[in-house]
Amino acid sequence: MVLLASIVLGLAAGLARAWKGKRPYQTYDLKYSWLVLVGFAPQFLAFNFRPTEMLLSKWASVALISSQLLLLAFALVNLKKAPFWALGLGLLSNFIVIFLNGGLMPIQPEVVQKLIPGPSIGLWAIGERLLMTKDFVLPIADTRLWFLDDRFILPAWMNYHVAFSVGDVLIAIGAFWLLWSLGGPNKEKKEFSNG
Amino acid sequence: MKSLKNELIILSSKMTAQKVRLVVFVLTLAMFALAAGAPANTGGVGH
Numbered sequence: 001m002v003l004l005a006s007i008v009l010g011l012a013a014g015l016a017r018a019w020k021g022k023r024p025y026q027t028y029d030l031k032y033s034w035l036v037l038v039g040f041a042p043q044f045l046a047f048n049f050r051p052t053e054m055l056l057s058k059w060a061s062v063a064l065i066s067s068q069l070l071l072l073a074f075a076l077v078n079l080k081k082a083p084f085w086a087l088g089l090g091l092l093s094n095f096i097v098i099f100l101n102g103g104l105m106p107i108q109p110e111v112v113q114k115l116i117p118g119p120s121i122g123l124w125a126i127g128e129r130l131l132m133t134k135d136f137v138l139p140i141a142d143t144r145l146w147f148l149d150d151r152f153i154l155p156a157w158m159n160y161h162v163a164f165s166v167g168d169v170l171i172a173i174g175a176f177w178l179l180w181s182l183g184g185p186n187k188e189k190k191e192f193s194n195g
Numbered sequence: 196m197k198s199l200k201n202e203l204i205i206l207s208s209k210m211t212a213q214k215v216r217l218v219v220f221v222l223t224l225a226m227f228a229l230a231a232g233a234p235a236n237t238g239g240v241g242h
Binding site for chain 1: 216219220221224227229230231232233234235238
């Protein structure tokens with residue numbers, strides 16, 4: 001939801017920018033965009049689609065790693081577009097910490113406690129996957145590259161319970177930047193697309 | 196009259212193609228962001 005918000009905001013900002021400058025809002029040609037669809041599918045089946053998420057729970061880490069490898073390839077072939085540096089770096093950051101910690105995104109028990117206050121009995125446990133998310137509850141002492149894990153939470157007044165990583169922030173910035181740049185002058189678009 | 200009609204058809208198909216391209220572009224980016232990101236969204240669990 002946090003990532004989708006950056007897309008909605010980026011699209012709105014880009015459209016407003018194009019409208020203000022009386023320019024068309026034009027998209028880029030993304031190379032090998034089919035990699036995104038193929039990469040998204042295993043994650044959708046393992047994390048978002050009720051009929052298969054229980055079935056594939058043992059394969060969740062395999063689905064996540066293989067999916068992110070395909071997305072890394074997609075980011076790599078599109079690096080000429082400047083916003084893909086942020087998108088790619090965010091993905092790489094998430095991928096490294098996920099890969100080094102067993103295939104799921106580590107999250108500290110203290111952060112989970114903030115997300116789900118009260119007794120943890122039956123809801124979550126250290127050393128186990130957090131509900132049906134991409135996260136795995138791991139103490140900081142056992143986490144490799146702990147500073148890349150899901151450690152940030154939104155302020156309480158927002159009443160939205162989510163933890164996110166540095167990588168997620170970079171992905172959100174990259175998505176916003178890409179959509180915002182589409183409303184810019186042609187010269188800027190060319191500069192972006194030439195890296 | 197015929198050429199005006201043809202131009203309108205070409206213009207509308209061009210506009211439709213642009214909109215389709217935009218929708219595909221945004222959908223691709225949304226899929227990328229959702230799959231590349233790994234936020235822990237616990238929804239209303241425990242609240």
